[in-house]
Amino acid sequence: MKAKRQELPPLRLANGGLLDFTRTRVMGILNTTPDSFSDGGLYVDVSLAVERALEMVEEGADIIDVGGESTRPGSESVSDEEQIRRTRPVIEGIRAHSEIPISIDTTSSTVARAALAGGASLINDISAFRFDEGMVPLIAETGVPAIAMHTLGRPREMQSNPTYQDVVEEVRSHLQVRVELCATAGVEPSQIVLDPGIGFGKELAHNLALLRHLNVIKEMGHAVLIGTSRKSFLGQITGKDVNARAQATASSVSASIILGADIVRVHDIKELRDTVLVADAIRNGVHS
Numbered sequence: 001m002k003a004k005r006q007e008l009p010p011l012r013l014a015n016g017g018l019l020d021f022t023r024t025r026v027m028g029i030l031n032t033t034p035d036s037f038s039d040g041g042l043y044v045d046v047s048l049a050v051e052r053a054l055e056m057v058e059e060g061a062d063i064i065d066v067g068g069e070s071t072r073p074g075s076e077s078v079s080d081e082e083q084i085r086r087t088r089p090v091i092e093g094i095r096a097h098s099e100i101p102i103s104i105d106t107t108s109s110t111v112a113r114a115a116l117a118g119g120a121s122l123i124n125d126i127s128a129f130r131f132d133e134g135m136v137p138l139i140a141e142t143g144v145p146a147i148a149m150h151t152l153g154r155p156r157e158m159q160s161n162p163t164y165q166d167v168v169e170e171v172r173s174h175l176q177v178r179v180e181l182c183a184t185a186g187v188e189p190s191q192i193v194l195d196p197g198i199g200f201g202k203e204l205a206h207n208l209a210l211l212r213h214l215n216v217i218k219e220m221g222h223a224v225l226i227g228t229s230r231k232s233f234l235g236q237i238t239g240k241d242v243n244a245r246a247q248a249t250a251s252s253v254s255a256s257i258i259l260g261a262d263i264v265r266v267h268d269i270k271e272l273r274d275t276v277l278v279a280d281a282i283r284n285g286v287h288s
Helices: 046-059 080-097 109-118 135-142 167-184 204-212 214-218 232-238 246-259 269-284
Strands: 025-031 063-067 102-105 122-125 146-149 192-195 263-266
Touching: 025 046, 025 269, 046 063, 046 080, 046 269, 063 080, 063 122, 080 102, 080 109, 102 109, 109 122, 109 135, 122 135, 135 167, 146 167, 167 192, 167 204, 167 214, 204 214, 204 232, 204 246, 214 246, 232 246, 246 263, 246 269, 263 269
Parallel strands: 025 063, 025 263, 063 102, 102 122, 122 146, 146 192
Antiparallel strands: none
């Protein structure tokens, strides 16, 4: 059964703008890393990264997500200084040409603060603010919107026999605790976006269960982000290599939207634009 779009307050972005959820928002992935699982090494040059970001804007992206540290399974952490070196010039370059919301994909409050100073609009933290005790105070201080994602552990060990009794309830409970912690610190709950963390400390059955029961996360009353783009669980289903998963990604994006996603995080904006439009029309009952 499709999930009708809920009335959600807009996110108040760091630059003073608003991001509403009258339609599904598309987040374009921009990794400035040499080792990300799909596009590692493609955008380590600042000018190429900015060019790709502006291309995604033209293709229909609503948010550009800039990351300077790979979070693929087995990856090692990167210093704050190196993340800032990789990401801040790119953020400043994008901001010089576009007002598009920019998210900084990091678990470090130091990196996040530098990104916000460079023009970033929101924070995307795969640890739901667990890995750096300074992240929640930063969010409370700045009022910046933030994405809280569930992961079972750090990337280097998260896929080492992930085990759950009830993955949907455990992810929901984990995210609820993080939201309550933020609220206690003075963060407005409506500024928190939830992400169940597809592929982060989950096996195939866990990922499918979370998508199938996305309504459980939606019922928490927050905007929900889903990231399935090119991920390994799609390869397990289709047998396709990482760069041949466009159709599988489109299927998972369409299902995610109909089941309740408010933001979809993808690599291929142009290829998925029609998928998002059609899924939105089915979910909303009208073409928006």
